[in-house]
Amino acid sequence: MDYQVIKVKEDVLQENSKRADELRKYLKSKGVYMINVMASPGSGKTTLLVNIINKLKNKYRIGVMEADIDGEVDAKRINELTGVKTIQIHTSGACHLTAQMTHDAINEFGVDNIDLLFLENVGNLVCPAEFDTGSNINMMLLSVPEGDDKPLKYPLMFEVSKIAVITKIDTAEIFDFNYERCEQNIHKRNPDAKVFKVSALNDQGTDELVKYLESIIE
């Protein structure tokens, strides 16, 4: 049974990479840059997106695809607070998005009038990291309340993310969080990772992140 599972998983991942490459080509042909946003549940993905979208929306035509196992609170919130085009994807219980699921959602969403597409993945620090969604870049969030040791315990998420955003820094005083140790832990997993520190609620540090995003969006 174990062998069968591993074999199927290898096939699935290989097939997924192929589909992801196809999707990236398609998005390029449509002039769309896609950012895959990943993090644990409750680490502040939606709040950060609202903040940076409001800073980017005069420059780019933005779309947001919100993936959750159930519920649609996030899609509603993003749309209400930014006015940009949003859809909610339900994963039918799945713990991550595949490239195929992302492609299907994009087909439904329509990207004719979109330059910049944010994909908010399922809240999960493990599985989404295994599946290339077809995005141009992965941006992961780690919130201060989660602790600075997370890169040690969830290696793959940090390895595959070019951007690591430490969120909720306004709460650092009440949590035992060491930025220096955290950055060291992140760079152990990915020496090239760009690390940002933000409080999206207090609008701290998000200008730097927005500036960086503007520099990489093609």
Next chain:
Amino acid sequence: MDYQVIKVKEDVLQENSKRADELRKYLKSKGVYMINVMASPGSGKTTLLVNIINKLKNKYRIGVMEADIDGEVDAKRINELTGVKTIQIHTSGACHLTAQMTHDAINEFGVDNIDLLFLENVGNLVCPAEFDTGSNINMMLLSVPEGDDKPLKYPLMFEVSKIAVITKIDTAEIFDFNYERCEQNIHKRNPDAKVFKVSALNDQGTDELVKYLESIIE
């Protein structure tokens, strides 16, 4: 491909349930009660365990199995702060524990002198809920910083957990967390769930949880 994946998953879950039942029988024969602890990364599983183990250890011979994808900070911490027998399980990248993995770990650990066994599952609010580990009961944690809407987004975790512990209540002032709404959301998923509110660091609310655990441990 999709059908194949679903079929394999069904087989895996069916096989897993069988193994879980076998493991429960084995543990019963050894006089061991096992509690499976699940939550997102950084929601305070280890801190809560340290607190309640120190309250329970004079009454029970306790063991702790810590599962992580990588790292061994938790096992060390539990052992240093409670003195009870602890091992670290590495899941080789897997996002959850199966009954078979749990059984293998128990065989290595040895439960001859154990009455109460805590299994700290991988930090993940999705996948661990799908796999019966062979435990007697599931205890899930939701930390205040994660937000009161999580039962809406991660239904299965709340459905399969008889005990739901809201942690880090000492931080409620700075987060927009509504206990009443959270409890309603939890009971929508599982009307029989016992909900506790604790701050393990400040030793708030853990006596009630300990009392409840003492009432159910066989």
